[in-house]
Amino acid sequence: MDLDLNETLKGVVDGLSEGFSDDLIEVYQSCDHTYIRVEAAAIVRICKYLKEKHHFIQLCDVLGTDRYTSEERFEVIYNIMNLRTQDRIFVKICVDEENPSVQSVTSIWTAAGWNEREVYDMFGIWFENHPDLRRVFLPEDYEYFPLRKEFPLLGIPGSIELPNTTPETE
Amino acid sequence: MGIESALGEGFLTTKMDALSNWARANAAWPMPMGLACCAIEMMAFAGPRYDASRFGSEVMRFSPRQSDVMIVAGWATYKMSHAIRRIWDQMPDPKWCIAMGACASTGGMHRCYGVVQGVDNFLPVDAYISGCPPRPDAVIHALMKIQDKIKTEHSVLLDT
Numbered sequence: 001m002d003l004d005l006n007e008t009l010k011g012v013v014d015g016l017s018e019g020f021s022d023d024l025i026e027v028y029q030s031c032d033h034t035y036i037r038v039e040a041a042a043i044v045r046i047c048k049y050l051k052e053k054h055h056f057i058q059l060c061d062v063l064g065t066d067r068y069t070s071e072e073r074f075e076v077i078y079n080i081m082n083l084r085t086q087d088r089i090f091v092k093i094c095v096d097e098e099n100p101s102v103q104s105v106t107s108i109w110t111a112a113g114w115n116e117r118e119v120y121d122m123f124g125i126w127f128e129n130h131p132d133l134r135r136v137f138l139p140e141d142y143e144y145f146p147l148r149k150e151f152p153l154l155g156i157p158g159s160i161e162l163p164n165t166t167p168e169t170e
Numbered sequence: 171m172g173i174e175s176a177l178g179e180g181f182l183t184t185k186m187d188a189l190s191n192w193a194r195a196n197a198a199w200p201m202p203m204g205l206a207c208c209a210i211e212m213m214a215f216a217g218p219r220y221d222a223s224r225f226g227s228e229v230m231r232f233s234p235r236q237s238d239v240m241i242v243a244g245w246a247t248y249k250m251s252h253a254i255r256r257i258w259d260q261m262p263d264p265k266w267c268i269a270m271g272a273c274a275s276t277g278g279m280h281r282c283y284g285v286v287q288g289v290d291n292f293l294p295v296d297a298y299i300s301g302c303p304p305r306p307d308a309v310i311h312a313l314m315k316i317q318d319k320i321k322t323e324h325s326v327l328l329d330t
Contacts, residue, residue, distance in 0.1 A: 153281060161252075
């Protein structure tokens with residue numbers, strides 16, 4: 001596939017294929033964005049490399065996706081940006097359905113903290129070495145992960161409490 | 171004011187219910203529970219163009235203890251529903267509730283796990299307004315329906 005890469009992105013792709021040839025799975029482009037698929041085990045090393053050597057100092061977002069496939073069901077996508085050249089890349093890793101767990105990148109970008117909590121909240125993907133991995137939006141004792149495909153659209157009836165409509169009299 | 175001169179030395183007979191209902195219906199102070207974009211239309215409802223003060227309802231009270239009509243304007247999440255119910259419980263009786271717009275009435279387009287599918291799941295709603303968001307006229311219409319309802323109530327003498 002022909003890649004239309006500028007200087008920064010070319011440096012990234014060349015650097016990764018040199019230093020991380022075992023971990024780099026593919027590089028592709030879609031809708032003017034560059035996607036890099038890597039092995040999940042190497043995510044912290046690769047992110048550290050991208051930040052330190054290629055100045056991708058801003059973590060814009062961390063996303064989860066549920067592809068609903070039998071293998072490598074979940075995907076975690078890191079949207080990172082080089083603030084010197086305004087280049088953006090998406091780093092993707094795949095996570096299995098059984099015991100979904102990846103290394104946290106909070107040691108590299110502190111901003112990942114809440115984003116990873118949100119991914120955990122919605123998909124149940126565990127981030128190891130995260131300083132404070134709790135739910136963000138849903139109640140602490142909630143048992144389900146609502147953005148997983150098998151979760152019903154309207155939720156599980158009675159799983160979130162409604163207020164008491166017969167208040168105690170004083 | 172004015173009624174003294176019309177009556178002169180005379181007097182007026184009425185029923186206590188009719189008098190208090192008349193007073194209540196024309197001073198239904200809203201509790202603005204503005205949760206989403208409907209709140210913007212609710213502001214227009216209170217503003218000079220639509221002029222809710224013609225109906226005695228221009229005084230938005232941000233204290234539940236001073237208000238009579240709660241206008242739930244917008245979608246209520248499960249998390250917010252507890253706050254709404256708490257404010258509703260703090261409002262003194264008699265009180266009325268308007269579910270403004272599709273979201274407050276039925277959940278509207280927010281057909282998902284986090285949004286209560288209609289505030290009537292935890293509030294006794296007196297008037298529903300359709301629309302997304304409804305025009306301020308529709309809010310006035312609902313207010314007039316509430317006024318009609320107030321005027322038919324037995325407010326002083328309870329049947330118990």
